[in-house]
Amino acid sequence: xxxxxxxxxxxxxxxxxxxxxxxxxxxxxxxxxxxxxxxxxxxxxxxxxxxxxxxxxxxxxxxxxxxxxxxxxxxxxxxxxxxxxxxxxxxxxxxxxxxxxxxxxxxxxxxxxx
Amino acid sequence: xxxxxxxxxxxxxxxxxxxxxxxxxxxxxxxxxxxxxxxxxxxxxxxxxxxxxxxxxxxxxxxxxxxxxxxxxxxxxxxxxxxxxxxxxxxxxxxxxxxxxxxxxxxxxxxxxx
Numbered sequence: 001x002x003x004x005x006x007x008x009x010x011x012x013x014x015x016x017x018x019x020x021x022x023x024x025x026x027x028x029x030x031x032x033x034x035x036x037x038x039x040x041x042x043x044x045x046x047x048x049x050x051x052x053x054x055x056x057x058x059x060x061x062x063x064x065x066x067x068x069x070x071x072x073x074x075x076x077x078x079x080x081x082x083x084x085x086x087x088x089x090x091x092x093x094x095x096x097x098x099x100x101x102x103x104x105x106x107x108x109x110x111x112x113x114x
Numbered sequence: 115x116x117x118x119x120x121x122x123x124x125x126x127x128x129x130x131x132x133x134x135x136x137x138x139x140x141x142x143x144x145x146x147x148x149x150x151x152x153x154x155x156x157x158x159x160x161x162x163x164x165x166x167x168x169x170x171x172x173x174x175x176x177x178x179x180x181x182x183x184x185x186x187x188x189x190x191x192x193x194x195x196x197x198x199x200x201x202x203x204x205x206x207x208x209x210x211x212x213x214x215x216x217x218x219x220x221x222x223x224x225x226x227x228x
Binding site: 004036041042043044045046049090092098099100101102103104105106107 | 117118145147149154155156157158159162170205207209211215216217218219220221222
């Protein structure tokens with residue numbers, strides 16, 4: 001079955017520390033992979049996406065993610081977290097022939113300590 | 115450009131009542147999607163419109179849910195009669211093309227059925 005797993009429901013990091021959010025997927029076809037962020041009271045905003053090519057993708061707000069096919073993972077990273085990064089983060093997977101029909105993980109809530 | 119707009123932002127209704135959620139996509143976006151997040155669960159796909167036509171409604175939970183998209187512009191999602199398990203946040207998203215176009219999400223409608 002197709003699925004996305006985000007093992008960490010809630011993570012707390014100190015401001016300025018590095019961040020890695022985990023995402024594992026199970027998908028039969030070649031996946032399109034996405035990370036979205038939802039700040040309180042806001043809609044989901046696309047951080048970055050991977051379709052093909054370079055497995056390290058850069059996104060907005062200083063985020064990057066690395067696609068590792070052998071591990072079925074697409075972890076999100078940021079070298080130095082800012083207080084404004086506190087939000088909920090969602091990993092999602094889709095297929096090239098299904099457009100915006102995505103399968104989402106359960107989300108990881110990020111808290112940032114001053 | 116104006117983003118995806120959803121109305122209302124919150125709705126509290128009693129079991130058995132009817133509720134209609136509205137989504138106004140970004141102007142010119144032919145693709146419109148509805149997603150739902152039940153509390154504590156992942157965001158799940160409900161259906162996809164291309165202009166006024168339903169392209170994929172495989173995620174609709176049951177026949178108490180009816181989605182329409184009049185003239186290929188705004189969309190409504192009606193729940194009739196509402197049940198307790200329908201509570202959650204309903205997201206609408208739109209995109210310009212079906213493939214390789216990012217989804218633009220609205221802020222969601224939080225539905226509470228009591």
